[in-house]
Each structure stands twice: as C-alpha cells, then as structure tokens.
Amino acid sequence: MVVVADYHMHTKLSGDSKNDLESIVLKAISIGLKEIAITDHGPAHSGFGVKKSEYVKLRSKIDQLNEKYPQINILLGLEANLLGTDGEIDIDSEMWEIIDWVNAGYHFGSNLSKDFDLHLINLLSKFSKKYYKLAKANNTKSMVNAMRKNKINMLTHPGAKGPIDVDEVAKVAAEVGTLLEINNSHGHLTVEEIKIAMRYPVKFAVCSDAHNIENVGNVSGALDRAYIAGVDGSMIYNVEPKGEIK
Numbered sequence: 001m002v003v004v005a006d007y008h009m010h011t012k013l014s015g016d017s018k019n020d021l022e023s024i025v026l027k028a029i030s031i032g033l034k035e036i037a038i039t040d041h042g043p044a045h046s047g048f049g050v051k052k053s054e055y056v057k058l059r060s061k062i063d064q065l066n067e068k069y070p071q072i073n074i075l076l077g078l079e080a081n082l083l084g085t086d087g088e089i090d091i092d093s094e095m096w097e098i099i100d101w102v103n104a105g106y107h108f109g110s111n112l113s114k115d116f117d118l119h120l121i122n123l124l125s126k127f128s129k130k131y132y133k134l135a136k137a138n139n140t141k142s143m144v145n146a147m148r149k150n151k152i153n154m155l156t157h158p159g160a161k162g163p164i165d166v167d168e169v170a171k172v173a174a175e176v177g178t179l180l181e182i183n184n185s186h187g188h189l190t191v192e193e194i195k196i197a198m199r200y201p202v203k204f205a206v207c208s209d210a211h212n213i214e215n216v217g218n219v220s221g222a223l224d225r226a227y228i229a230g231v232d233g234s235m236i237y238n239v240e241p242k243g244e245i246k
C-alpha cells in the first residue's frame with residue numbers, strides 16, 4: 001500500500017514555514033505523489049496567516065505549476081481557522097471562488113480579539129476540570145457547526161490544540177463527508193481517538209502538515225497509528241490500493 005497524496009503542507013506564505021512552492025512540488029513528484037494540496041494558514045491567524053492578496057496570486061502560480069508538471073495535480077488549499085463556536089471559518093467569498101481544497105482546524109493564534117473566550121477556556125482547561133468540560137463542549141461545537149455550514153474537505157489535527165468529543169465530531173464528519181486527519185506532525189488523531197471515530201463510516205487521511213521540504217509526504221507515524229488502531233486501507237482516502245495496511 002502506498003500513499004498517493006498529501007493534503008496538508010505549508011509554504012513560506014505561512015509565517016511558520018520557509019518552503020518554496022516549486023521545491024515542494026519537486027519533492028512531492030520525487031516521492032511519487034500524484035496529488036498535493038497547498039494549505040497555508042488562513043488569514044485570521046495572527047502570527048502565521050497568509051495575506052489575502054498573496055493568496056489570490058497563489059492561484060495563478062499553482063495553475064502555472066500544474067502546466068509545467070503534468071505528472072502531479074496541485075490543489076490550491078487553505079488551512080482555515082475555526083473562529084468561535086458558530087461554525088465561522090476565515091474564507092471569504094472571493095477565496096471560495098478560487099479554492100480547490102479546504103482544511104479547517106483550531107489554532108491558538110487565530111483572531112485573538114474575536115476568539116479570546118475560546119482560547120482562554122482552552123488554556124484554563126489544562127488546570128481545571130470545569131474548564132476542561134467547557135472547552136471540550138466549545139471545541140466540539142465549533143467543529144460540528146463549521147462542518148455543517150461549510151464544505152470542508154478535511155478537519156486538521158482534531159483534538160491537538162484542545163479537547164474534543166471525538167464521537168460527536170466523527171458522527172457529523174461521516175454524515176457530511178469531511179475527512180478526519182491523522183496528522184503526522186501532531187499526535188492527533190491518537191490511536192484511541194481513531195478507534196472511537198471508527199464507530200462511524202468516516203474516512204481518514206494521513207497527512208504530513210509539512211513545514212519543511214523533507215517532511216512533504218512523510219506520513220509514516222500517522223500510518224503507524226492507523227495500523228495500531230486497526231484501520232483498513234479502504235478507510236484512508238489517500239492510499240492505494242485500498243485494503244489492509246501492511
């Protein structure tokens with residue numbers, strides 16, 4: 001079984017990566033990937049978010065690279081930020097027009113003025129049971145509402161930045177067809193979380209979340225967790241052929 005696509009990676013348009021777009025594409029081709037999504041941080045991320053004007057330019061850069069390298073399909077994606085509990089994410093109508101692939105995830109750095117309560121409760125959840133419960137309810141609501149309101153291809157590192165009700169998130173993900181990421185760079189989904197999610201007919205994706213060239217397509221840790229949890233290859237969107245993980 002081989003991994004044929006990677007739907008989570010950052011270029012230097014994200015403030016926390018130095019990757020050059022074309023170098024990423026060449027690396028992906030060199031390891032045999034057939035499809036990648038370029039998914040920089042959404043503009044509402046205070047420290048690392050892509051500038052809207054740069055994002056619009058990225059569309060034509062990706063179109064040019066698709067012509068230059070026909071052996072791979074390069075998607076314009078984004079790792080949108082979950083903003084609050086009402087399901088809002090930071091993709092505006094102009095961005096929806098040009099985007100091919102939508103990831104969404106919760107990040108501490110997103111729009112601190114708007115989401116301060118969500119961030120504060122997640123921070124307090126590390127020290128108090130009461131706030132842990134509240135954070136879990138808020139984070140779950142944020143993901144569930146975002147999936148119902150928007151066409152989200154994949155939820156990134158669910159549970160990595162704050163507690164969630166995996167059962168509830170997986171139930172809705174299965175309903176609306178959003179992939180759950182088994183992220184190679186963060187520990188989530190964990191083996192236990194994958195086992196819970198498998199109660200529903202969800203699909204997973206094993207992705208790198210690469211912030212440097214070497215990590216593009218590196219999903220070995222994510223595959224290990226899938227294997228330990230007993231996930232069948234047919235449940236993983238970006239592997240071929242479908243079947244048992246070996």
Ligand SMILES: [Zn+2]
Pocket residue numbers: 079105107156157
């Ligand atoms: Zn992320």
Ligand SMILES: [Zn+2]
Pocket residue numbers: 008009010079156209
């Ligand atoms: Zn990321």
